[in-house]
Amino acid sequence: MSKQDTPNQPDTAETAINPMDFSKSIQMLYPTPIIRHHFDDLEGVNAEIRDLLLAKEKEHPEWRTGAAQKSNVAGWRSRDDLLKWEDPNINKVVDRLVNAIAFLNANRPMKKGTKQNNMDVFGWANINRTGQYNTAHIHPGYHWGAVYYVTTGKPDETLAKNGMLEFHDPRPAAAAMAVPGYEFGNKFDVRPKAGTLVVFPAWLTHAVHPFFGEEERISIAFNVRVRP
Ligand SMILES: [Fe+2]
Numbered sequence: 001m002s003k004q005d006t007p008n009q010p011d012t013a014e015t016a017i018n019p020m021d022f023s024k025s026i027q028m029l030y031p032t033p034i035i036r037h038h039f040d041d042l043e044g045v046n047a048e049i050r051d052l053l054l055a056k057e058k059e060h061p062e063w064r065t066g067a068a069q070k071s072n073v074a075g076w077r078s079r080d081d082l083l084k085w086e087d088p089n090i091n092k093v094v095d096r097l098v099n100a101i102a103f104l105n106a107n108r109p110m111k112k113g114t115k116q117n118n119m120d121v122f123g124w125a126n127i128n129r130t131g132q133y134n135t136a137h138i139h140p141g142y143h144w145g146a147v148y149y150v151t152t153g154k155p156d157e158t159l160a161k162n163g164m165l166e167f168h169d170p171r172p173a174a175a176a177m178a179v180p181g182y183e184f185g186n187k188f189d190v191r192p193k194a195g196t197l198v199v200f201p202a203w204l205t206h207a208v209h210p211f212f213g214e215e216e217r218i219s220i221a222f223n224v225r226v227r228p
Contacts, residue, residue: 082123
């Protein structure tokens with residue numbers, strides 16, 4: 001077949017390696033900061049929070065439907081008033097979160113204006129048992145979202161994405177022409193681990209894969225509004 005028969009066929013000649021250096025000219029446009037930090041000094045705190053939340057669930061078994069049902073499918077979800085419980089163990093986790101947000105404020109790519117660490121924080125707890133999950137969602141009305149894992153339960157490890165947190169590329173067109181070797185359009189999975197805090201922009205779409213296993217997958221989630 002001659003080249004004229006296939007006008008849409010591109011030339012595919014090998015390109016010689018370009019000796020020019022573009023390393024000082026490249027720019028990362030639209031970066032999305034995510035903090036994923038493991039605290040290994042909170043084991044005792046996690047055990048106390050787990051007991052507290054399981055007791056609270058017994059007190060309010062109805063907090064899985066109606067107003068309590070948001071992205072959680074069948075899982076239990078507390079009210080958004082976790083910080084008003086004034087529980088010393090929960091407050092220790094809040095303190096770590098506040099530090100993470102302060103770090104994000106101090107390390108902004110665009111350092112114009114004042115560095116302001118005043119913030120409003122709202123928290124709630126999630127208990128997922130086998131088969132339960134969270135549909136894809138964002139946290140409207142807030143600047144940062146976060147999740148802290150209290151316990152992962154005992155997930156069936158033969159299921160690759162069991163109970164994993166999944167972030168979606170916020171650039172909807174990026175998946176249409178994924179460039180080989182780049183992460184355009186990919187999903188990013190985080191395997192929960194007790195003691196790990198994940199902080200992300202509240203507009204970043206995320207979901208939780210169904211948890212299949214024994215015991216409970218318990219997390220506490222946060223919404224943060226930074227005050228200008
Ligand atoms: Fe969320």
